[in-house]
Amino acid sequence: MTIATAPQRRRTRAETDLEQAFEAMASALPGDIGPRAGAFARFAAEGLPHRRVEAYHFTDLRSLMVSAPPPAPRPSAKTRVSADVFAAVDAARAVFVDGWFMADLSDLSGLGEGVSVTSIAAALATGDEVLAALGARLDADVTAESDPLVGLATTFYGDGLVVRVAPGAVAARPLEIRHLSSGASVSAFVRHAVEVGAGASLQVIESHQSPNDLEFHAHTLTELTLAEGATVAWTDRQKEGDQAARFSSLALSLGKKAVLDHSVITLGAKLARTQIFARLGEACDLTTRGATLIADRAHADATLFVTHVGPNAVSRELYKSAIDGEAKSVFQGKIRVEKTAQGTDGRMGAHAVLLSPRAEAMAKPELEIFADDVACAHGATVAEIDDTLKFYLMSRGIPAAETERLLIRAFLGEVTDAIAHEGVREAIEAELDGWIDGRVAR
Amino acid sequence: MLEIKNLHAEIEADGREILRGLDLTVKAGEVHAIMGPNGAGKSTLSHVLAGKPGYRVTQGTATLDGVDILEMDPALRAANGLFLAFQYPVEIPGVGNMTFLKAALNSQRKARGEGEMSTPDFMRLVRTEAGKLKITQDMLKRPVNVGFSGGEKKRNEILQMAILQPKLCILDETDSGLDIDALKVVSEGVNALRSPDRAFVVITHYQRLLDHIRPDVVHVLSKGRIVKTGGPDLALELEAKGYADFADEAA
Numbered sequence: 001m002t003i004a005t006a007p008q009r010r011r012t013r014a015e016t017d018l019e020q021a022f023e024a025m026a027s028a029l030p031g032d033i034g035p036r037a038g039a040f041a042r043f044a045a046e047g048l049p050h051r052r053v054e055a056y057h058f059t060d061l062r063s064l065m066v067s068a069p070p071p072a073p074r075p076s077a078k079t080r081v082s083a084d085v086f087a088a089v090d091a092a093r094a095v096f097v098d099g100w101f102m103a104d105l106s107d108l109s110g111l112g113e114g115v116s117v118t119s120i121a122a123a124l125a126t127g128d129e130v131l132a133a134l135g136a137r138l139d140a141d142v143t144a145e146s147d148p149l150v151g152l153a154t155t156f157y158g159d160g161l162v163v164r165v166a167p168g169a170v171a172a173r174p175l176e177i178r179h180l181s182s183g184a185s186v187s188a189f190v191r192h193a194v195e196v197g198a199g200a201s202l203q204v205i206e207s208h209q210s211p212n213d214l215e216f217h218a219h220t221l222t223e224l225t226l227a228e229g230a231t232v233a234w235t236d237r238q239k240e241g242d243q244a245a246r247f248s249s250l251a252l253s254l255g256k257k258a259v260l261d262h263s264v265i266t267l268g269a270k271l272a273r274t275q276i277f278a279r280l281g282e283a284c285d286l287t288t289r290g291a292t293l294i295a296d297r298a299h300a301d302a303t304l305f306v307t308h309v310g311p312n313a314v315s316r317e318l319y320k321s322a323i324d325g326e327a328k329s330v331f332q333g334k335i336r337v338e339k340t341a342q343g344t345d346g347r348m349g350a351h352a353v354l355l356s357p358r359a360e361a362m363a364k365p366e367l368e369i370f371a372d373d374v375a376c377a378h379g380a381t382v383a384e385i386d387d388t389l390k391f392y393l394m395s396r397g398i399p400a401a402e403t404e405r406l407l408i409r410a411f412l413g414e415v416t417d418a419i420a421h422e423g424v425r426e427a428i429e430a431e432l433d434g435w436i437d438g439r440v441a442r
Numbered sequence: 443m444l445e446i447k448n449l450h451a452e453i454e455a456d457g458r459e460i461l462r463g464l465d466l467t468v469k470a471g472e473v474h475a476i477m478g479p480n481g482a483g484k485s486t487l488s489h490v491l492a493g494k495p496g497y498r499v500t501q502g503t504a505t506l507d508g509v510d511i512l513e514m515d516p517a518l519r520a521a522n523g524l525f526l527a528f529q530y531p532v533e534i535p536g537v538g539n540m541t542f543l544k545a546a547l548n549s550q551r552k553a554r555g556e557g558e559m560s561t562p563d564f565m566r567l568v569r570t571e572a573g574k575l576k577i578t579q580d581m582l583k584r585p586v587n588v589g590f591s592g593g594e595k596k597r598n599e600i601l602q603m604a605i606l607q608p609k610l611c612i613l614d615e616t617d618s619g620l621d622i623d624a625l626k627v628v629s630e631g632v633n634a635l636r637s638p639d640r641a642f643v644v645i646t647h648y649q650r651l652l653d654h655i656r657p658d659v660v661h662v663l664s665k666g667r668i669v670k671t672g673g674p675d676l677a678l679e680l681e682a683k684g685y686a687d688f689a690d691e692a693a
């Protein structure tokens with residue numbers, strides 16, 4: 001396999017790592033090599049994105065992604081993993097280690113009639129028809145399809161889940177998808193495709209975790225389709241290790257009157273990028289909220305492309321970050337309203353609180369409107385902890401550290417309070433408290 | 443209880459001196475009123491005592507039961523029994539009033555080496571005190587002061603005072619923005635707290651409040667100094683004559 005390279009530029013170490021990995025693995029990658037090779041060729045033509053690429057202006061992967069650990073082999077079946085943050089939540093569980101589905105560690109029972117969950121690795125081995133679900137969302141969204149991180153996940157994925165909820169079915173309990181690490185310095189590539197039929201409903205709790213001091217790269221590409229009137233609640237929480245990188249791409253399609261309530265909680269990773277590519281149909285309702293808590297020299301990016309295609313849909317995007325140390329948060333959000341999307345109601349907000357003098361926040365909300373009858377708004381703020389509020393609380397006897405905890409929690413409350421599942425919300429709030437208490441130690 | 447000697451304080455940002463050698467002694471069980479023209483430094487005095495950032499003490503001392511409070515952070519001053527009912531209480535979005543009251547009470551108890559109050563005891567205490575001040579359940583459930591009227595904010599200050607049971611209560615213009623009914627409710631709340639081992643410093647611009655909270659001693663503060671001290675009659679005299687004799691250049 002030869003890769004077209006631009007001769008004028010030296011590849012970065014990470015680019016070379018990825019090219020060598022692809023050349024070494026290409027013949028062994030399961031399934032149809034066509035889409036993988038196509039995706040990698042597109043990636044290789046441009047290389048890692050850098051600051052002159054608009055969508056990556058604030059998150060220059062050529063400098064931030066120094067190297068790329070090798071794609072993860074399937075871990076031994078004997079791999080043990082420790083208990084997870086959502087252990088107390090009653091849910092069906094799909095456990096992934098280094099990006100591979102671990103049937104022995106998983107329990108997919110109790111989801112009820114009409115809900116099917118299939119491992120992609122298993123489907124690839126048998127050529128199962130569920131694989132048809134892969135790529136459908138990307139084909140419809142050129143921004144997603146041409147994204148370099150989407151390209152890498154499409155090239156290297158080995159496993160993931162295809163989840164299907166039949167029309168009218170209601171999943172009897174939440175599906176938890178846990179992504180863990182074996183402790184090896186590898187790149188994990190996972191792809192999920194979730195299709196929720198007309199009038200059906202599903203709750204997903206996703207978590208990502210890896211140890212500190214480990215160069216672990218976690219790539220996830222999820223395609224999520226909600227048919228007419230489907231309802232999904234999705235909470236994604238990541239606490240990757242302090243040397244890890246996490247790249248999550250979510251390609252969404254909401255049909256008529258579908259409702260998606262999505263939250264993403266970012267508590268870890270040295271480098272994190274969460275991207276959402278959403279296409280909204282008629283009178284659907286998308287809410288996505290983010291809470292980011294980062295410290296040290298972490299860099300966390302949330303980039304949203306929300307396209308209103310059908311009329312009368314509502315979208316709400318609210319992303320908040322608390323930034324300590326020399327960390328940096330980036331928010332980019334573009335709401336695009338096509339001509340066909342009259343009656344769109346879109347509102348986007350990005351708010352950051354800087355907890356140290358060297359913390360940084362970037363926010364770039366944008367509206368691109370081609371319809372004439374719409375109500376869209378966006379706002380962004382960056383602030384420090386308000387001294388007046390802090391003094392008021394302290395004047396009642398609350399010590400400085402505790403006032404900061406109260407004020408940070410209050411700031412993030414708009415995101416966390418909205419998590420409907422009580423057990424999930426409480427587990428996340430406990431983690432936020434742990435993070436805030438950890439500030440004192442830092 | 444409170445002993446202030448030759449206190450000088452300036453605005454940190456511009457070095458403007460506001461308190462210019464202030465002396466004040468308040469004994470346990472007493473109620474002192476501080477009156478004075480706008481801009482005299484009454485709020486500044488209360489802020490400096492509570493430890494609000496933005497002021498610099500350049501000379502003098504302030505002790506509470508013999509302990510120097512000026513070196514303490516505001517939380518420690520509160521745990522030592524100082525309470526300031528603010529002229530302008532702030533709104534704190536996202537922090538529930540109950541969460542706040544509980545954190546305040548238990549932080550103070552902890553700092554004093556007392557155990558935390560149990561949740562049922564705490565709920566009972568808040569319900570009783572809120573009832574006396576005509577503070578509704580809804581106000582207790584809302585974030586601190588958010589969406590409260592001016593009068594509701596002032597009543598919420600007195601609720602905090604009633605729950606925290608401080609030794610020294612400083613009330614800064616608690617009467618401003620109150621109608622006569624609210625003024626009565628607030629005064630009753632304050633009077634209920636009067637006791638031989640508690641002292642009050644009531645800052646007010648008007649004599650009206652002092653009809654309800656009877657002071658033992660009245661001081662006039664002007665240009666950053668106590669310029670006159672007398673009995674309750676002094677307040678009536680000021681009401682009749684105004685502050686013309688003590689006019690501040692800023693007023």
Ligand SMILES: Nc1ncnc2c1ncn2[C@@H]1O[C@H](COP(=O)(O)OP(=O)(O)O)[C@@H](O)[C@H]1O
Pocket residue numbers: 453460478479480481482483484485486487496692
């Ligand atoms: N934080 C501050 N920053 C700047 N000026 C202040 C500040 N606090 C008080 N001042 C000034 O100090 C003077 C006294 O104010 P204040 O103590 O509020 O008076 P009073 O409460 O007696 O009306 C005024 O001139 C006021 O503008």
Ligand SMILES: [Mg+2]
Pocket residue numbers: 484485486529614615
């Ligand atoms: Mg004042």
